[in-house]
Amino acid sequence: MKITQIETFAVDTGFKPTRPWLFCAIRTDEGVTGYSEFGCDGITRGLIGLVQDLGQRIVGRDPTAVEKHCVDLYRYARQAAYGATQMAIAGLELALWDIAAKALGVPVWRLQGGPHRETQRVYWSHCATYRVENWKLFGVKPLRTMADLADAAGQVAARGYTAFKTNIIWPGEPSRRITQGRTGPHDQLATRDIIKQAVAQIATMREAVGPDIDICLDVNVNFKPTEALRLARELEPYRLYWLEIDNQDPRALAQLRAAARTPICSGEQLLTVRQ
Ligand SMILES: [Mg+2]
Numbered sequence: 001m002k003i004t005q006i007e008t009f010a011v012d013t014g015f016k017p018t019r020p021w022l023f024c025a026i027r028t029d030e031g032v033t034g035y036s037e038f039g040c041d042g043i044t045r046g047l048i049g050l051v052q053d054l055g056q057r058i059v060g061r062d063p064t065a066v067e068k069h070c071v072d073l074y075r076y077a078r079q080a081a082y083g084a085t086q087m088a089i090a091g092l093e094l095a096l097w098d099i100a101a102k103a104l105g106v107p108v109w110r111l112q113g114g115p116h117r118e119t120q121r122v123y124w125s126h127c128a129t130y131r132v133e134n135w136k137l138f139g140v141k142p143l144r145t146m147a148d149l150a151d152a153a154g155q156v157a158a159r160g161y162t163a164f165k166t167n168i169i170w171p172g173e174p175s176r177r178i179t180q181g182r183t184g185p186h187d188q189l190a191t192r193d194i195i196k197q198a199v200a201q202i203a204t205m206r207e208a209v210g211p212d213i214d215i216c217l218d219v220n221v222n223f224k225p226t227e228a229l230r231l232a233r234e235l236e237p238y239r240l241y242w243l244e245i246d247n248q249d250p251r252a253l254a255q256l257r258a259a260a261r262t263p264i265c266s267g268e269q270l271l272t273v274r275q
Pocket residue numbers: 218220244268
C-alpha cells in the first residue's frame with residue numbers, strides 16, 4: 001500500500017469569532033483513507049500549509065510505517081521543532097494510525113496495546129462559555145444575568161454529567177469571558193474585578209449544582225502564577241475539582257502546585273514526550 005494524496009479541509013463551524021475546524025485525509029492506492037483532526041485556534045492557512053508541505057514527504061511511502069514517518073518528519077523539520085510544526089506532524093500521524101488500523105480491520109486502540117479501560121468519565125467542557133457569543137448558534141438563552149449562569153449550571157446533572165468545566169464570565173448585554181489567549185488582561189494580572197467575578201460566578205454555579213457535581217475552572221494562559229495563586233485561594237471554599245492553567249515553565253507550575261490547596265491541572269500546550 002502506498003500514500004497517493006494528502007487532502008486538507010477547513011470546516012466553518014459557525015462559531016464567533018471565526019474558528020474553523022481542520023481535518024486531514026490521507027489517501028492510498030488501495031482505497032483506504034485515513035482521517036484526522038488537527039488545528040490550533042487562530043492558525044488556519046499556516047497549519048494547512050505545514051500539513052501539505054510535510055505531507056509531500058510521505059507521498060509514495062507505505063502508510064503503515066507510522067513511527068518511522070513521525071521520526072523522519074521530526075528530523076526533517078527539527079530546525080523549527082514543536083509549535084505549529086508538531087501540530088501538523090500530529091495531524092499526519094493520526095491519519096496514518098487510522099490507515100494502519102483500517103488495513104488490519106481493528107480499532108486504533110488495538111495497535112496501542114488497549115483496551116486500557118472499559119468506561120471513561122467525561123465532563124461538560126466550556127459549560128456556559130459557549131453561551132457568551134454563540135448562544136444563537138446553539139439555540140440556547142444568552143447570559144444576561146447571574147441567574148442565567150445558574151441556569152446553565154443547572155443543565156449539567158440534567159444532561160447526565162457529574163462534572164463540568166467553565167471559564168470566567170461576566171453576564172450582560174453583551175456578556176464577555178476570559179478564554180484562550182486573546183481575551184484576558186495583557187499584563188496577566190488577576191485584577192480585583194476579575195477575582196470578584198470569578199468568586200461570584202463559581203459561588204452561583206456551586207449553589208446551582210449542589211455539593212456532588214465537580215467544578216473545574218480553566219483560566220488558560222491568562223494569569224501569571226502569582227495571580228493564579230490568589231485566584232485559587234479565593235476559590236477554596238467552593239472546592240474546585242481543578243484550576244486549569246497553561247504555563248510552559250515547569251518550575252512555575254511546581255511552585256503554584258505546592259502553594260495552592262486547589263488541585264492544579266496543566267499541560268495541554270505541551271507537545272510530544274520530549275516536552
Ligand atoms: Mg484548557
